[in-house]
Amino acid sequence: MPDRLATTRMILYAAARVLGCGSVQLLMADEERRVLVFLTSITNRELPRLQRVESELGFQLDGAAMPIDAVSSTMVQAYVEERPIIVYDIAQLAGGIIPEEALAAIRAAIGPRTFASVPVFTRAGKLGVLLFEKPDESGFSSEDRELLIAYAERVGADLESQVLSDEVERLETLDAGGQAPALFLLKPDLTIEAGPRGVGETLYHLLDVTEVSLRAALSVEGTPSLLSHLRLTATIGAAGLAVAVEDLTAWDRLRREAARAREHLAKVLHSVEDVILTLDPDAVILSGNLAVRRALGVEAEALVGRPFEELCHDERSLKRVGELRPLVRSTGFGEAELRLKHRDGRAVSTKVSALLLADDEERPTGVLVRIHDLTERRRSEAERNRLRDRLMHTERLSALGEMAARIAHEVRNPLVSIGAAAQVIAEELPEGSPVAAEVQAIVRETRRLDAIVTDFLGFARPPKHERRLVDLTAVLRESVDLARPKADGYTLAIHAAVAVLARVDPDAIKQVLLNVILNAVEASPTGIPGTIDCEARILDEEWVELSVADRGPGIPASSRTKVFNPFYSTKTRGTGLGLAVSKQIVDEHHGRLRLLSRRGGGTRVVIQLPIGYKAAP
Numbered sequence: 292m293p294d295r296l297a298t299t300r301m302i303l304y305a306a307a308r309v310l311g312c313g314s315v316q317l318l319m320a321d322e323e324r325r326v327l328v329f330l331t332s333i334t335n336r337e338l339p340r341l342q343r344v345e346s347e348l349g350f351q352l353d354g355a356a357m358p359i360d361a362v363s364s365t366m367v368q369a370y371v372e373e374r375p376i377i378v379y380d381i382a383q384l385a386g387g388i389i390p391e392e393a394l395a396a397i398r399a400a401i402g403p404r405t406f407a408s409v410p411v412f413t414r415a416g417k418l419g420v421l422l423f424e425k426p427d428e429s430g431f432s433s434e435d436r437e438l439l440i441a442y443a444e445r446v447g448a449d450l451e452s453q454v455l456s457d458e459v460e461r462l463e464t465l466d467a468g469g470q471a472p473a474l475f476l477l478k479p480d481l482t483i484e485a486g487p488r489g490v491g492e493t494l495y496h497l498l499d500v501t502e503v504s505l506r507a508a509l510s511v512e513g514t515p516s517l518l519s520h521l522r523l524t525a526t527i528g529a530a531g532l533a534v535a536v537e538d539l540t541a542w543d544r545l546r547r548e549a550a551r552a553r554e555h556l557a558k559v560l561h562s563v564e565d566v567i568l569t570l571d572p573d574a575v576i577l578s579g580n581l582a583v584r585r586a587l588g589v590e591a592e593a594l595v596g597r598p599f600e601e602l603c604h605d606e607r608s609l610k611r612v613g614e615l616r617p618l619v620r621s622t623g624f625g626e627a628e629l630r631l632k633h634r635d636g637r638a639v640s641t642k643v644s645a646l647l648l649a650d651d652e653e654r655p656t657g658v659l660v661r662i663h664d665l666t667e668r669r670r671s672e673a674e675r676n677r678l679r680d681r682l683m684h685t686e687r688l689s690a691l692g693e694m695a696a697r698i699a700h701e702v703r704n705p706l707v708s709i710g711a712a713a714q715v716i717a718e719e720l721p722e723g724s725p726v727a728a729e730v731q732a733i734v735r736e737t738r739r740l741d742a743i744v745t746d747f748l749g750f751a752r753p754p755k756h757e758r759r760l761v762d763l764t765a766v767l768r769e770s771v772d773l774a775r776p777k778a779d780g781y782t783l784a785i786h787a788a789v790a791v792l793a794r795v796d797p798d799a800i801k802q803v804l805l806n807v808i809l810n811a812v813e814a815s816p817t818g819i820p821g822t823i824d825c826e827a828r829i830l831d832e833e834w835v836e837l838s839v840a841d842r843g844p845g846i847p848a849s850s851r852t853k854v855f856n857p858f859y860s861t862k863t864r865g866t867g868l869g870l871a872v873s874k875q876i877v878d879e880h881h882g883r884l885r886l887l888s889r890r891g892g893g894t895r896v897v898i899q900l901p902i903g904y905k906a907a908p
Contacts, residue, residue: 296331298569299449301648301656303333306423306442308653309623310435313404316422317411317446318357320370326356327366327420333651363387369408370420375439377407379428384408403428407436409443413451421446440679441624445646445659448567475534566662569648572655574599574616586641586664588634599660604630604638615645619658623647631662640665702740710737758880758903763791763800763835764827770804771825778812778823786826793835794903795880800837803873803884807839807896810869814843814894833902840895845888854886 303315314334318327359367364386365376378384382394384406389397407423421443425431431439476485524535566587567580575598579591587594587602594602603609608629618625625645630638642663648656713733720727764787771783804825811823824840846854855874877884882900889895 298648298659299446300331300333301650302442302445302449302646302659303331303421304649304651304653305623305647305655306421306438307333308649309647310423310425310431310438312423312425314424316424317419318366318370318422319419319450320359320417321356322359324356325359327359327370329355329357330419357386358388365406366408366420366422369410370417373410373412373417375407375409375436377405377431377436379403379405379430381406384422402426405430407431407439409439411443411447411450413447418447418450437683438622438624440683441644441646444679445661448565448661449659475536564664566660566664568594568599568660568662570599570658570660572657574612574658577657586633586639586662587631602631604632615643619645619647620655628665706737706740710734710741713737758794758796760792760794760903761797763793763795763837763900764789766797766801767804767825767827767837770801770808773801773805774808774812777809781812781815782822783808784822784824786824787828789829791827791829791835792902793900795900796876799876800880800898800900803876803898804837804839806869806873807898811839811841811843811894811896815841816843830899835900835902837898837900838895840889840893842889842891842893845892845894846886855884 299317303317306312307315314332316332317330319330320326321328357364357366359371363383365378365383367386369376381397381401381404382389382391385394403426405425405428407425409421409423410417411419411421421439423431423439478484564582564585566582568583569577569579571577575596576594579594581591583589583591583594600609600612603612608631611627611629615625615627623646627643629641629643631641633639642665644661644663646659646661648659650656710733713730717727717730717734720730767787768785771785775783808823808825815821815823821842824838826836826838826840828836830836854870856871874884877898877900880900882898885897885899887895887897
């Protein structure tokens with residue numbers, strides 16, 4: 292039987308080689324049993340160390356199960372929360388299910404380590420987790436983290452193809468199945484003299500058939516004949532008739548099941564839109580999937596044995612392939628946009644991503660190439676990028692969360708002490724002291740730094756929002772009232788004719804509105820009285836909208852894609868977390884936050900939120 296996970300293991304070996312990992316584990320989810328099962332693993336020159344770990348555990352990892360309910364395990368968290376998680380202590384992986392004595396022995400055996408848990412997805416949803424284990428606590432760079440996600444994507448695609456293979460095998464089993472004929476001996480009067488009574492009552496339907504219809508059915512010796520749901524084949528003998536009886540009920544059921552399976556298989560085949568090619572170390576094509584025909588107009592078999600370069604349509608694409616090959620060999624991954632040849636001569640614009648494959652001795656064994664047709668599948672490409680961006684975003688949040696605890700502990704406590712001491716000194720200084728201004732500056736700056744730490748903690752570890760049905764018009768008015776003291780010289784105009792109801796966390800939305808309004812005030816021209824328009828309205832039966840519009844200079848095109856990134860700010864003393872926190876809150880409400888340019892200059896910030904309830908008819 293072929294090794295179904297051979298390609299998967301080559302991907303894991305390549306990941307270990309490129310990322311410098313000691314081992315990589317693949318855990319598959321079994322939602323029915325509510326466990327993550329260690330399906331397969333690879334080690335990278337550290338087999339004795341892994342064996343010592345298994346010895347301390349008392350069992351082998353392959354086949355072991357991690358309960359999904361063990362939510363304190365970072366492997367489970369990565370699967371449930373659909374985000375990569377990086378930690379430095381094996382206890383965080385274990386989630387409390389391994390005794391502390393065993394954990395201590397394992398730590399002594401493996402030394403300092405970095406562990407990355409990355410969710411694995413297919414088009415049908417999340418499938419499991421990849422666990423990367425790296426010597427020392429050097430962690431993973433931003434480039435490494437992108438590779439972690441890339442390898443998880445390829446493992447998901449490979450496992451998805453295995454589902455397809457399993458479906459084909461099931462169909463073949465159905466077609467080869469069936470029930471052996473039951474043999475009966477009938478007397479001259481057509482009553483049953485002998486037969487396998489254990490076969491089932493359906494075969495004794497013969498007893499209820501009239502002699503005329505039975506003789507008609509058996510009129511031609513040795514020729515199969517149909518009678519109701521039975522197929523009969525008769526042989527005339529001296530003692531009567533020997534009849535082979537096949538119950539067609541089982542065959543009908545199998546045919547219906549096979550038809551359903553083929554229909555499902557057709558849908559799966561249709562959904563695998565990207566071309567997947569396997570190349571040898573010399574970039575010669577070894578195999579391809581069914582999508583080759585749709586994308587390039589030829590059968591996959593016709594490409595076997597041909598160099599990949601022959602698929603290029605022009606010299607520019609050929610040059611990019613030449614640049615891609617050493618990149619993949621050195622880094623393990625590479626992407627390029629290529630124009631490939633279609634059978635009819637036209638050029639097909641594609642995005643090609645290549646992933647290195649390796650064996651258990653870290654030697655490159657080939658390349659797994661994924662070809663995405665940019666001309667016809669822009670929508671699915673956008674969905675793939677959205678998923679990658681979401682994973683990278685949540686991974687960044689996780690990294691920030693790890694730093695937040697250290698910052699809170701290492702910075703905040705001494706900062707508060709410094710501020711309190713400076714305040715005491717300021718109160719004790721005599722009036723007119725030459726250092727009074729400097730002491731007050733220390734007090735102000737410590738308060739500002741404390742505010743920065745508070746914003747950082749709010750972004751890295753946001754609170755759980757408690758939603759209830761509220762009038763967003765009232766929330767908008769309260770936000771404007773809070774902003775007025777800092778909007779001296781500006782008019783804050785509220786436009787809301789009716790109640791705008793939605794199920795939200797009012798305090799969180801108030802935080803978003805206050806941040807956006809204050810940004811609008813700061814962006815408005817200084818020294819020129821103006822109006823900042825704040826509006827709440829109902830869009831349709833499912834959405835409401837809040838907006839804040841100013842007449843400032845607007846947001847430069849170069850900054851429009853960066854303003855929601857943490858710590859990006861155009862202000863001299865800004866923390867760069869205001870819009871990042873606001874977008875995070877809106878995203879958690881399943882809403883949309885957009886920045887639009889106004890005619891005549893300025894910016895309009897639009898917050899769209901789902902109503903979250905059904906009004907009574």
